[in-house]
Amino acid sequence: MMSGSSFQGGLFSDEVPGKRAGATMRLGVNGIDAETQDGQSFSLPYAQCRLEMGGASGRMVFCHSPHRTLTLFCEDPAFLPALGEAGRGQLAEQVSQLTQEVRRARKQSMLRGVLGLLVVVLIGYGVYRGFAGVTANSIEALPIAIDEKVGKLAMESMDLEGPKVTDPVLVQAVDEIMSRLKPHAGTAGMNFEVTIVDAPLVNAYCLPGGQIVLFTGLLKAAKSPEQVAGVLGHEMAHATLRHGLKRIANSLGVIAAVNLLLGDTSGLVAVAVELAQHGLLTRHDREQETASDVEAVRMMAAAGLAPTALADFFVIMEKDGGDVPGAIAWLSSHPQLVERQKEIRQRSEKLGAIEQRPFKLDWEQVSRHAKEPGKAKDAKP
Amino acid sequence: MQIEITNRPASSVARIQLQEGETVTCEVGAMIAMSTHLVVETSSAKKGGGGGFVSGLKRLVSGENFFLNHFTAQAADQEIILGPGLLGDIARHRLQSGHLVVQGSSWLASDPGIQIDATFQGIGKALFSGESVFWVKCSGTGDVLLSSFGAIYEVHVDGEYIVDTGHIVAYEDTLQFQMDKASKSLIGSFLGGEGLVCRFKGRGKLYCQSHNPPSFGQALGPLLTARSG
Structure with a gap:
């Protein structure tokens, strides 16, 4: 001017x-x-x-x-x-x-711009979902042996954060819980194996192929064997629903979808080890957690156990989370507890009355042994 | 500076005569031949400063080169011959006021007083115009040399004018264009092979090219044999 x-x-x-x-x-x-x-x-x-x-x-x-x-x-x-x-x-x-x-x-131009951007985002999301769908379907088609290979390599590369527990009271208690759940797992032929680790963490996780890690901190925090069964059922569901492999495939994105379609799984194994080393392999999204809860409810009911036990364990975590040492580990990897409790109870109600067959374990003894594995006076089961 | 454009339209070259101290700024790689008393200076800024790194980046996103070459005559009657990368035409536009909007890669050379910048044309045009997302904006006073794929034809628009996508070379700032259907029916537009077109409105000069590289590539691609080894 x-x-x-x-x-x-x-x-x-x-x-x-x-x-x-x-x-x-x-x-x-x-x-x-x-x-x-x-x-x-x-x-x-x-x-x-x-x-x-x-x-x-x-x-x-x-x-x-x-x-x-x-x-x-x-x-x-x-x-x-x-x-x-x-x-x-x-x-x-x-x-x-x-x-x-x-x-x-200007308004029209802005509106067109926003709409254009929205269309681009929607197309991008559609493409992403499309590839995610292709990836998920490709994962479903892979043999279980791939899961086992990935899980074994991941287990070897991970820091367990404590010594392995051989206390017979704890080992036999966990074996009994697993023997009730295994026949009702969603995928036949998967070899579930639980490693008990002596650490105050109130947590458990499952690697692809059925390798489960259970911390003594969780055994101490649980008020009943049914609650531990709920957690183990939830973790088993991550394996049977193949959430670990899907997590790895999502990290690889489009390349994974194309490679999996071509039958190349070498990328999956390499990324699994990488994710496991950074503690990311056992982190699941909200959708996967909900799917595992639903599967755990089904397995519990089929095994003659009250599915609400899982929700009861969530209550302990939610109410006493601050007082239970190590509970933050479970809370950080298993978010949205309140909503999930509600959903588990609703699904349990829909299943109707279940003929319950509670465990005959001495849970007080298990809890004592969980505090000092291998050192408790009543070490005999 | 005297400019003569020869060998039009398929293999055009610009023959530029420079007197001592005169400079021409051109696209990197545009020089075909030159006299011995010309010195070249490469920078991201326009001759004498102005622009710089940010302007270089803008040019880069608009399909031009980050750097500019400034050729300055160290003696009288020096000559430089410039040409575009692809077979095509060269047009000379005299910019006196306002600015000229040039499609990415069609700017070939200009007077050192011309500022070369980039401008965004909007999402719709970016997606459907068949041109770059960013365009080159030439402002200042002086000559601008435009290059094309195929022949350039100049249109004096006064009212409305329609150009097929991918055929715009440059247009004056007094013109505005919007994406539109080639015919009333969208299906008819696509069945007729024209699809979307650029509808210009206003008054000013518009430069169009007879061919566009993507169409040429599509026609040529299937005829090429696969590279062995």
Whole structure:
């Protein structure tokens, strides 16, 4: 913008070479005076001026003479408001209309932009889901031997965070719980193996293929063997639903989908070891946790155990989480406890009355041994 | 600076005469031949400063090169011959006011006083115009040399004008274009092979190219034999 009411712009006229020239415009009393860089002068009275918006930016103001023999244009944002005030408001109505049009056009443009972005996001999401679906289906088609290979390698590369427990009381208690659950696992032929680790962590996790790690901290925190059965059923479901492999495949993304379709699983194994080393292999999303809860409820009911025991364990974690040492491990890897409890109880109710066959384990003894594995006085089961 | 464009339209070259101290700024790799008393300076900024790293990045996203070559004559009557990468035409546009919007890769050379920048044309145009997401914006005063794939034809638009996607070379800032259907029916537009078109409105110069590289590639691709080994 020039000083006062002068603006830099241009003009179209048959009288200038090339029919277009840059010009300096001044808003006078009766009209717009334009002077080209070559010194040619033009004048357009306000009374004859027809305004229009356009140009590459959409923000250029055009002032046309009748029959369009002269057109002045300017992209300065201050030009349009100045035109509204110039010449005792002769162009005020046109300026007002154009301003409204500009606002409307901006809104429409913004709306189109947002819609366009939304479409791009939706297409991207669709493609992502499509590949996720391809990946999931490819995982389902893989033999269990792949899960076992991945699980074994992951187990070897992971830090167990404590010594393995051989206390016969604990080993036999866990074996009894597992023997009740195994016949009802969703996938036949999967070799479940539980490793009890002496650590205060209130946690358990399952690697692909059925390698389960159970910490003594969880055995201490659980109030009954049914609650431990609920947790182990949940972890077994992660294996039978092949959540670990799907987690790895998702980390590989599109490449995994293509490789799996081609039958190449070497990438899966490499990523499994990488994820296991960073403690990410046993982290599952909300969808996978819910699916495992649902499967655990089914397995518990089939095994003659009250499925609500899993929800009861969640209550302990939720209420006493702050007081139970190491509970944060379970809470961090198993979020949304309140909603999940509600869902487990609702699904249990739908199953109706179950003929329950509670465990005949001495749980107080198990708890004592969990506090000091191999050292408790009543070490005999 | 005197510019002569020869061998039009299929194998055009720009023969530029420079007097001592005069400079021409051009796309990296555009020089075909030159006199011995020309020195070249490569930078991301325009000659004499201005722009720099950010401008270089903008040019890069618009399909041009990060760097610019500035050829300066050290003696009288020096000559440089410039040409585009693909077979095609060269057009000269005299920029006196406002700016010229150029599709990515069609800017070939310009006076050192011309600022080369990038501008975003909006998501819709980016997706459907058949051109780059970002366009080159030339502003200042001086000559701009435009290159194309195939022949360039110049249109003086006054009102509305339609160009097929992928055929725009450059247009003046007083023109505006929107994506539109080639015919009233969207299905008819696609069945007729035209699909979407660019509908220009306003008044100003528009430069179009007779061919576009993607169509040429699509036609040529199936005829090429697979590379062995």
